[in-house]
Amino acid sequence: MIVLPRLALSILMVLGFIALNGMMLVYMERKVAGHMQRRLGPMEVGPHGILQTLVDGIKLIGKQYIPPYKIDRPLYLLAPVICFVPVVLAFITLPFSEKLQVRDLNVGLLVIFALGSMTVLSLFMAGWSSNNKYSLIGAFRSVSQSLAYEIPMLLSVLSIVLMTNTLSLREIVEAQSPIPHIVFQPVAFLIFFICCVAETNRAPFDLPEAESELTAGFHTEYSGMGFALFFLAEYTNIVVVCATTTVLFLGGWKGIPLPFMQYTGVVWFLIKLYLLVFVMMWFRWTYPRVRIDQLLNLSWKVLTPLALINLVVTAVVLKII
Numbered sequence: 004m005i006v007l008p009r010l011a012l013s014i015l016m017v018l019g020f021i022a023l024n025g026m027m028l029v030y031m032e033r034k035v036a037g038h039m040q041r042r043l044g045p046m047e048v049g050p051h052g053i054l055q056t057l058v059d060g061i062k063l064i065g066k067q068y069i070p071p072y073k074i075d076r077p078l079y080l081l082a083p084v085i086c087f088v089p090v091v092l093a094f095i096t097l098p099f100s101e102k103l104q105v106r107d108l109n110v111g112l113l114v115i116f117a118l119g120s121m122t123v124l125s126l127f128m129a130g131w132s133s134n135n136k137y138s139l140i141g142a143f144r145s146v147s148q149s150l151a152y153e154i155p156m157l158l159s160v161l162s163i164v165l166m167t168n169t170l171s172l173r174e175i176v177e178a179q180s181p182i183p184h185i186v187f188q189p190v191a192f193l194i195f196f197i198c199c200v201a202e203t204n205r206a207p208f209d210l211p212e213a214e215s216e217l218t219a220g221f222h223t224e225y226s227g228m229g230f231a232l233f234f235l236a237e238y239t240n241i242v243v244v245c246a247t248t249t250v251l252f253l254g255g256w257k258g259i260p261l262p263f264m265q266y267t268g269v270v271w272f273l274i275k276l277y278l279l280v281f282v283m284m285w286f287r288w289t290y291p292r293v294r295i296d297q298l299l300n301l302s303w304k305v306l307t308p309l310a311l312i313n314l315v316v317t318a319v320v321l322k323i324i
Contacts, residue, residue, distance in 0.1 A: 013105045017094045021239050026056040028238045032284055039288045060231075068227035071134055078132035083225065083232035086125035089118040090239040097246050098173050100256040100268030111172040112160065115247055116153075119202065122240065123149035126211060129233070130221040141220030144295060145211035148201060151302035156198035158310035159191040162317040163251050172247075176255030183254035190313045192252045194306050196279070199244040201298070203237065206287040210295055245279035246272075 030045070030053060037044025045052030070079060096111035098104040108114055123145055130142020164170065166187070167178040178184075185192045201208040212220030222233045249255055249272060258271030293301075 010105075013095075017091060017105070020094075021091060021235065024242055025235045025238050026060065028241070028280065029056045029059070031280075032287075035281065035284045036288045039285075063231050063234075064228065066227040066230075068229060071224045074134045074224070075132035078128045079224075080229075082125045082129035082132065083229045083236075084125075085128065086122060087232045087236040087239075089121040090236050090243055093118045093243045096172055097243070098176060098250065098255060099246075099272050100266060101173075103266070103269055104173065107171060107173045110170045112164070112170045112175070112247075115172075115243070116157065116160075119240075119243070120149075120153070122202075122236070126221045129225070133221075133224040135224050137217040137219075138221050138223045141211045141213075141217050141223070145204070145221060147295075148204075148208065148210060148298060151299050152198045152201040152306070155194050155302060155306035155310040156202065158307065158314050159188075159194040159198070160251065162188055162191045162314050165314075165317055165321055172250050172255075176250055176257065179254040179257060181257075183252060183257070185252040188252065188313070188317070190309065191317075192248075194310050194313070195251065196248055196282075197306065198302075199248060200283060200286060201302070203240050203244055203283075205241070205283055207290040207293050208298055209287075209292060210298060213292060215292075241280055241283060242276065245276050245283070248279055249275045 033044040033052075033055070045055035048055040048058050070076065093115055095105045096108050096114050098107070126145040127142045130138040130140075130145070133139070163175065163184055166184065167175050169175060169178070204211050211217075212222065214220075217223070222230055225233060253275045256268030256272040258267065258274075260267050
């Protein structure tokens with residue numbers, strides 16, 4: 004009887020965090036972009052433009068939802084939902100602290116990757132069903148990019164699994180006491196984080212929605228709440244991959260205890276999480292977009308062989324010691 008109220012409360016907390024995080028990250032993105040380009044960013048709505056995102060969200064919700072002509076309607080309507088729901092479910096297994104976790108699954112890491120693979124399916128559905136050649140090209144790019152970068156990502160994670168002998172996210176964090184895995188696996192960390200940038204379709208790897216080539220890519224024909232779900236899913240997915248990176252390589256909630264604070268683990272986890280988010284934004288406003296051949300060559304010719312070598316070296320060292 005206690006499980007259902009707790010589950011409902013957890014879902015409400017997750018949805019509240021996602022909504023608040025989406026507004027905060029959009030504001031942060033604009034400010035980071037502004038300061039890196041020596042301009043102010045939003046300044047008019049609220050103090051320093053802090054309410055600009057809220058106003059934009061209200062305007063977006065009020066937009067009319069106009070499906071194009073001759074679309075595959077069931078797939079077109081289902082694609083934004085399939086894109087958004089998995090990233091929400093991923094929060095079930097993420098341990099924000101020793102006590103703040105919806106459910107500790109013994110295959111939590113596997114669940115994260117299984118849910119993440121649903122995103123590319125939704126993007127392909129959106130591009131295929133939109134009856135738009137630019138959307139279709141964006142969908143093809145999304146599938147090829149996801150397939151290319153999932154392989155080195157999984158290979159880099161296997162190094163951590165070999166070291167910890169578990170797929171539980173909580174146990175992986177506990178294994179990093181007192182030294183985080185990034186000290187022993189710097190190569191795996193770099194490979195994993197680069198793949199995270201590519202898997203979330205962030206610049207310089209934002210080929211599926213390259214506005215200079217494809218208008219808006221796979222979501223060109225979406226407006227109103229359809230576009231809003233894709234938009235919110237992207238920023239939520241950024242948090243999920245950065246949280247996973249924090250768990251795997253940066254010690255999760257582990258950190259120096261802070262005075263007068265009972266839940267210091269959550270504070271350290273969020274500091275590490277949003278530091279990685281800032282680095283992703285830093286990449287976007289620093290590096291130019293790569294070509295599709297450069298994107299695929301980086302994965303197949305550089306990251307995948309490097310991840311394989313790192314995995315073999317890890318296995319040999321673990322066998323020796």
